[in-house]
Amino acid sequence: MTPTPPHPVADEPASPCIGVCRLDPAGSFCVGCGRTLDEIARWPRADAREKRAILDRLAARRRPAPEDDRNRATRSGLDEPR
Numbered sequence: 001m002t003p004t005p006p007h008p009v010a011d012e013p014a015s016p017c018i019g020v021c022r023l024d025p026a027g028s029f030c031v032g033c034g035r036t037l038d039e040i041a042r043w044p045r046a047d048a049r050e051k052r053a054i055l056d057r058l059a060a061r062r063r064p065a066p067e068d069d070r071n072r073a074t075r076s077g078l079d080e081p082r
Helices: 037-045 048-062 066-076
Strands: none
Touching: 037 048
């Protein structure tokens, strides 16, 4: 018989999983939640502090680097004078 998992602690972060569980083409990140395979595997055993650290890394991954924005604008012609 499998033991019942403990109830989540009130201050424990919720999983970022949205049920779209596929890796990106490079096999680096889940396209649904943005976690690495290691972060996904670690989540059930991680304490609240570690889960918050994972969520902080996810937020940083989702923010494009400033130069990426400029490069994207250049490639699309958005920064050309009118």
